Amino acid sequence: MKSVKVFFAMISLTWLAMSFHVAVAAEIKIATGSKSGVYYPVGQAISQLLKAKDIDVGVLSTAGSEKNVDMLLQGTADLAIVQSDVLYMMSRANPDESYFKYKEPVKALRGLAALFPEHTQILVRADSDITGVLQLVDKQLYVGKSGSGTYKNATDILSSFGISKNDYISYARDISAKKAIELLLEGKLDAVFDTSGELKINDPGFKGRLKMVSLNKEDQNRIKKNHPYTSFKQVRNHRGEEYGVMFSRALLIAGPEGADVEIRHDTIVRLIEILIDNLEIEIQRTGKNIETFTTGSLIARGITIDLHPAAKAYYQEEGILLNIRALQLMALFLFLMLILALLSHFGVNWKWSIWLRFWGQNRFGTGWRRTVRIWNVLVGNAFAITLWVLFFILLLAVIAILSWEDQYALTHNVHNRFADLHLGELLTWLITFAATGFSQDLFPHSLIGKIAATSIPIIGLGGLVSAFIYSNLKRNQRTDKEARGAHVPRLEDHVIICGWNDRVPALIREITTTNRWVKGRKVIVLSEHEAEKPLEPFGFIPGSAFFCRGISSDYDKLKMVNLEKACCAVVMADHHKIQRGNLRGLYTAVALRKTRPEEEFKIIAELYYDFNESRFRYAEVTKLIPLERVSSYVMAHACMNPGISDLLIRILSFDESQIALFISVAEDKNILKAVKDKTFNDAMRQLRKQNILLLAVYRIPEKGTEHAETELDFRNPSPYFLNPSAQEDSQYMISEKDSLLIIRSNIADTSLEQAWNMALGQNLRNSERRLYGATDEHLLIIGRGKEIRDVVSAVSNSAQSIISISMEENRETEVAVFEQSGTRRLIEKTTDFSLKNLEDLVREHRDIFAKVTRAVILEVSPTDSGLEQEDVIHQDDAELSYAIVLRDLYRELFEIDLHIAAEMRADVNLHLYHDIGIVQPIPINRIIELILARMVFHRGLVSEFFLKAMSYRPDNYKVRLEKQSVATLSEKLNEKLVGTTSGIPSYFSNKIKQLS
Incomplete structure (x- = not known):
C-alpha cells in the first residue's frame, strides 16, 4: 500500500513539474536591442499590444541583431527583431564572411513581418x-x-x-x-x-x-x-x-521549428493582425520618432528569409502576398490556344477537326458536330489568332506589371498599388490605358512594368506594321546588295577609300566619327576584296559605310561611287597596288585626279615604295603618307622619347578624352577674344584659362613660305609659328585670319587637365617610369632594310652607343656598333640570321651586350605582298619571338629585366606584348590609321603638323617632338604650374641646332 502511495506521489510531482514548465514556457520572449535604441521600445509596444489580447510577452534587451539570432537558435528567445541585411547575410553565410561567427547558412529561422x-x-x-x-x-x-x-x-x-x-x-x-x-x-x-x-x-x-x-x-x-x-x-x-x-x-522573426516554445499558428495570425492594425499608434506613445512604417505587400515581401507557414497563409489569404500561380497557369492555357490557332492558320487544323469529329461522334453522338464548329471558330481563322494573341499578351502584361512593380516596391520601399487590384480591375485598367493613353493616376514605376503597359497600344498598330512588311523586304534586298558591293547609294560629300588592307576597318571608324568637334563623313570602299560581304563583320554604324566591288582605277567604278560629289579619296596600299612597284596605286591616283582636277578635291595616298614618291607628286596627290618613313619616325621616337606614340594615339583619335584640333581664330568668339593681337606666349596663357593647350599658329602662307603638301619636314620660312622664344619674330601678333592647332577636352563639362589625367593617368606624370635620358642610353636595335638604317641614323648622335642588327633584302645580316663619336665597328656579318644566331651572338659578345639599357625591335618579318589581308593575329610573331629570346637571355646572363620596345602591327596583340615582357609596344598601324583619318579633316594640317614634328631629318628646321619637364614648361609660360595642370607635359621643343 505504501509503495502505491509513493508511486502516485511521484506521478503527481511529475505532473506538477510538467505543468510548471508549460506555465513558464507559455511566456513568449522577444529579443530586441539596447534600451536606448529603437528595437527595445518597439518590443515593449508589441508586448503591450499582445498582453491586451491575453498573450504574455517578455521583452529582452540585447546587443543587437547578431545576438538576437543567437538567442533564437539557442532557444533563449522565441521572437526577435533583426535587421534585414544582417539576416540576409547570415542566411547566406560563407567561410569568407568576416562579420559573423556562423560559417554555414542560417536557414532555420522564419519570418513574420517587416x-x-x-x-x-x-x-x-x-x-x-x-x-x-x-x-x-x-x-x-x-x-x-x-x-x-x-x-x-x-x-x-x-x-x-x-x-x-x-x-x-x-x-x-x-x-x-x-x-x-x-x-x-x-x-x-x-x-x-x-x-x-x-x-x-x-x-x-x-x-x-x-x-x-x-x-x-x-x-x-x-x-x-x-x-x-x-x-x-x-x-x-x-x-x-x-x-x-x-x-x-x-524584421520580426520567429525561432526554428521544434523550439522549446512552438508558438501556435493562430497566435502568429493574431500577432500579425495586431501589428498591422495597432503597432504604429502604440509606437507613438513611446516617444520614438520612427519616420515610416511598412504597409501593404512590403509587410511580407520585405522579409529576407522564408516566411513562417502561418504568416504566409495569412498574407496570401488577405491578398497581401502576391500569388501569381493562377495567372501563370492561365497564361499557359492562352499560350497553348495561341499555338493551336497558329497551327490552324498553317493548315494543320483540318486533320485535327476530322479526328476530333470522329472521336466525339463515337462517344457523344451527332450532337458533337456543334462542338467541332465551335472549335473551328475558336482556332480556325485569322481573327481567332489575333484574339488569342491579344488575350495572351494582356495576361503577360498583367503578370509582368504585378511582378516587377512588386520588386520595385520592395527595393524602393514604396507601396505597390497594383497589388490592391484584382484581375478584372487590372485588365480594365490596362485596356482603358491602351485605348485612351490616360494613366488614370496609376502607372507603373518599374521599367518592365512601363514596357508591359505601353506595349498593348503597339499591338493595335499591328495592321500598320504589316503594311510595312513589303517595303522592309525590299529594303533587306537592297541592303544585301549593298553589302555584296552590287549596289552603291548615291552619296554626297563622302570619302572614297580605294583598296583594302588591315588598316581600313579602323580608318572607317575614325572617318565616320560622331565626335562633337568634327563632322564625320560617310565612306564608300572601292576594292577587289575577295570576301562576299567584307564590311559586315565589323559592325559599323548603319548607313555610314558602303562597299563597291571593283578595280579602283576603273573610271566606270569611280563614276558608280559618285566621285563627282565626294569630298576626298584615300588610296590604300593593298596587295594589288603593292605588287609591281605600287604602280596600281599610282594609276588610281591618276584616274582620281583626271576625274576631279580641282584643287579643293584631296587625294590622300599611302606610299609603300619611296622611289615612287616623285611619281605620286606628279599625279597631283594632295597628301602622301610614306609608310616606311612614318614607321621609322615613330620607332626613332620610341628610342628617344618613350610615351610619345601613346600621346599621338590619344590626341589624334576622336574617341579619347582629349583631342587635337585645327581651328580658325575667327571661328570661335571666345578664342578670338583670347588670342587676337597677342603674342604666342600671351595667347597660350589666355587659352589655358579656357582649358585649351596651344601648340602652333598657322599663318596664311605668304609667297615663298608655302609648303608642298606632300612634304614631311618643316622648312624655313614656314607658315607654322610656335616656340617663339627661339625665333626672330617672337613678337608676332596673332590675327583673326590665322588658324590655331590646339588640344582641348573631348568630354563635355570636363577640363583639359581632367581629361588628360583620366586618359593618361600616372604614366605621363611619373618621370621615373617614363622619362629617359637619351644621352645615357645604350641601345640594341633589331630591324630590316631601310627602316633600321633610318632609325639608327636618327638616334646615333644622341645615344651613348647603338648595337645594330640589320637584316637586308639579300638575306645578309650585319651586326655593328655605332658610337656617339660617329665611329662604326662591324662585329659580325652572316646570312639567314635566326633566333639561334641571336642567342649565340649575345653569349659570344657578352661584354658588349651587357651595356645595353634598352632594346628596340623593328619589323623583322617581311610583309607577304601575295596576300590580300594578312592574318592579323600572326603579323607580330617574329617580333614577339625576338623579344622572348632577349628577355630570357638578359635574365640568365645579366640577371636584369631588359626594357624592350617593339613594333606592333596588330592591336589585338597588345596584351600578349605586355604578358611577354615588352614594356613599349609601338602600334604602328594604329598611328598610320589615325594619321590617314585626320588627313580627311582640317585640310590634313593636324596630321601634317605631327608628321613634320616627328622628323629627325636635317630638313626639319622648325620643331621636333621631345619630352620637356614641368619646370621647363613653367619657365616658358613664365608662371608656376600647380595641381592637375602639372600633369600636362610639353612635347614640343625647338631644335637645339639652328640652321645658319
Whole structure:
C-alpha cells in the first residue's frame, strides 16, 4: 500500500513539474536591442499590444541583431527583431564572411513581418567640413557595437571605399548611439554611424545641430558592387534638404521549428493582425520618432528569409502576398490556344477537326458536330489568332506589371498599388490605358512594368506594321546588295577609300566619327576584296559605310561611287597596288585626279615604295603618307622619347578624352577674344584659362613660305609659328585670319587637365617610369632594310652607343656598333640570321651586350605582298619571338629585366606584348590609321603638323617632338604650374641646332 502511495506521489510531482514548465514556457520572449535604441521600445509596444489580447510577452534587451539570432537558435528567445541585411547575410553565410561567427547558412529561422525601414546614417556636426565617405580616413568614428546591425552597415560602407579598421580611430567604449551623438556634438567624435528607424537629423533634441553625409549615385553603385543586397533611398530633413542613405528593414522573426516554445499558428495570425492594425499608434506613445512604417505587400515581401507557414497563409489569404500561380497557369492555357490557332492558320487544323469529329461522334453522338464548329471558330481563322494573341499578351502584361512593380516596391520601399487590384480591375485598367493613353493616376514605376503597359497600344498598330512588311523586304534586298558591293547609294560629300588592307576597318571608324568637334563623313570602299560581304563583320554604324566591288582605277567604278560629289579619296596600299612597284596605286591616283582636277578635291595616298614618291607628286596627290618613313619616325621616337606614340594615339583619335584640333581664330568668339593681337606666349596663357593647350599658329602662307603638301619636314620660312622664344619674330601678333592647332577636352563639362589625367593617368606624370635620358642610353636595335638604317641614323648622335642588327633584302645580316663619336665597328656579318644566331651572338659578345639599357625591335618579318589581308593575329610573331629570346637571355646572363620596345602591327596583340615582357609596344598601324583619318579633316594640317614634328631629318628646321619637364614648361609660360595642370607635359621643343 505504501509503495502505491509513493508511486502516485511521484506521478503527481511529475505532473506538477510538467505543468510548471508549460506555465513558464507559455511566456513568449522577444529579443530586441539596447534600451536606448529603437528595437527595445518597439518590443515593449508589441508586448503591450499582445498582453491586451491575453498573450504574455517578455521583452529582452540585447546587443543587437547578431545576438538576437543567437538567442533564437539557442532557444533563449522565441521572437526577435533583426535587421534585414544582417539576416540576409547570415542566411547566406560563407567561410569568407568576416562579420559573423556562423560559417554555414542560417536557414532555420522564419519570418513574420517587416516592421519599418531603417536608415544607415553617417552623422557629423552641422559645422563639419566632412561631405564624403573618403574624408572619414584618420577620423575618430563611432561604428556601433560589435555584433549590431550598425556595425555591419558601417563596415560595409567603409570597406567599399577601401577604408579598413586601421584607417580610422574607432571609439572603443561600449556606448549607445545617443551617447555617441552627444560625444559628437561635444567634439570628441568626428562622425557617428547609426542604423535606425529614427532620422536623428529630425530629432527635436538635435535639430539644426547635425547633418548627414549623403551617398550620391556613384557612392551607391560602389557600395552595391561590393554588397549587392544593399538598398538606397532619399530622405529629407526638416528644411527639405535631401540625403542619399542606405536602408534596410527591421524584421520580426520567429525561432526554428521544434523550439522549446512552438508558438501556435493562430497566435502568429493574431500577432500579425495586431501589428498591422495597432503597432504604429502604440509606437507613438513611446516617444520614438520612427519616420515610416511598412504597409501593404512590403509587410511580407520585405522579409529576407522564408516566411513562417502561418504568416504566409495569412498574407496570401488577405491578398497581401502576391500569388501569381493562377495567372501563370492561365497564361499557359492562352499560350497553348495561341499555338493551336497558329497551327490552324498553317493548315494543320483540318486533320485535327476530322479526328476530333470522329472521336466525339463515337462517344457523344451527332450532337458533337456543334462542338467541332465551335472549335473551328475558336482556332480556325485569322481573327481567332489575333484574339488569342491579344488575350495572351494582356495576361503577360498583367503578370509582368504585378511582378516587377512588386520588386520595385520592395527595393524602393514604396507601396505597390497594383497589388490592391484584382484581375478584372487590372485588365480594365490596362485596356482603358491602351485605348485612351490616360494613366488614370496609376502607372507603373518599374521599367518592365512601363514596357508591359505601353506595349498593348503597339499591338493595335499591328495592321500598320504589316503594311510595312513589303517595303522592309525590299529594303533587306537592297541592303544585301549593298553589302555584296552590287549596289552603291548615291552619296554626297563622302570619302572614297580605294583598296583594302588591315588598316581600313579602323580608318572607317575614325572617318565616320560622331565626335562633337568634327563632322564625320560617310565612306564608300572601292576594292577587289575577295570576301562576299567584307564590311559586315565589323559592325559599323548603319548607313555610314558602303562597299563597291571593283578595280579602283576603273573610271566606270569611280563614276558608280559618285566621285563627282565626294569630298576626298584615300588610296590604300593593298596587295594589288603593292605588287609591281605600287604602280596600281599610282594609276588610281591618276584616274582620281583626271576625274576631279580641282584643287579643293584631296587625294590622300599611302606610299609603300619611296622611289615612287616623285611619281605620286606628279599625279597631283594632295597628301602622301610614306609608310616606311612614318614607321621609322615613330620607332626613332620610341628610342628617344618613350610615351610619345601613346600621346599621338590619344590626341589624334576622336574617341579619347582629349583631342587635337585645327581651328580658325575667327571661328570661335571666345578664342578670338583670347588670342587676337597677342603674342604666342600671351595667347597660350589666355587659352589655358579656357582649358585649351596651344601648340602652333598657322599663318596664311605668304609667297615663298608655302609648303608642298606632300612634304614631311618643316622648312624655313614656314607658315607654322610656335616656340617663339627661339625665333626672330617672337613678337608676332596673332590675327583673326590665322588658324590655331590646339588640344582641348573631348568630354563635355570636363577640363583639359581632367581629361588628360583620366586618359593618361600616372604614366605621363611619373618621370621615373617614363622619362629617359637619351644621352645615357645604350641601345640594341633589331630591324630590316631601310627602316633600321633610318632609325639608327636618327638616334646615333644622341645615344651613348647603338648595337645594330640589320637584316637586308639579300638575306645578309650585319651586326655593328655605332658610337656617339660617329665611329662604326662591324662585329659580325652572316646570312639567314635566326633566333639561334641571336642567342649565340649575345653569349659570344657578352661584354658588349651587357651595356645595353634598352632594346628596340623593328619589323623583322617581311610583309607577304601575295596576300590580300594578312592574318592579323600572326603579323607580330617574329617580333614577339625576338623579344622572348632577349628577355630570357638578359635574365640568365645579366640577371636584369631588359626594357624592350617593339613594333606592333596588330592591336589585338597588345596584351600578349605586355604578358611577354615588352614594356613599349609601338602600334604602328594604329598611328598610320589615325594619321590617314585626320588627313580627311582640317585640310590634313593636324596630321601634317605631327608628321613634320616627328622628323629627325636635317630638313626639319622648325620643331621636333621631345619630352620637356614641368619646370621647363613653367619657365616658358613664365608662371608656376600647380595641381592637375602639372600633369600636362610639353612635347614640343625647338631644335637645339639652328640652321645658319
